[in-house]
Amino acid sequence: MSAINWGELFCIAWKHHGEAKAREAESKLQQMPTLVVGVERERANRAASLKQKHALGYADAFAAELAVERGAGWLRPILNSQRWESCFRSTHSRGISKQL
Numbered sequence: 001m002s003a004i005n006w007g008e009l010f011c012i013a014w015k016h017h018g019e020a021k022a023r024e025a026e027s028k029l030q031q032m033p034t035l036v037v038g039v040e041r042e043r044a045n046r047a048a049s050l051k052q053k054h055a056l057g058y059a060d061a062f063a064a065e066l067a068v069e070r071g072a073g074w075l076r077p078i079l080n081s082q083r084w085e086s087c088f089r090s091t092h093s094r095g096i097s098k099q100l
Helices: 003-017 019-030 041-054 058-069 075-079 082-093
Strands: none
Touching (some): 003 058, 041 058, 058 075
């Protein structure tokens, strides 16, 4: 998981449930076997490229970048298809999370 996505989860939890519950959730998440990958300039540039090319949200672009880097070859054809764009627009307009 990208550090950007980790921060997004914390921010969303805080927004919807308050700071105390967000910190409680963070504590529980830290106990899970999750690798949080830092963001350096090159990763940020690749994520920005995905964001611009595929109309992704900023944090979503980091999730996609990390998935592609880690060998999720199945993701590339989806990102390159018109179907992805129509699917994104449909879910975005209904307010459904577009996390990968």
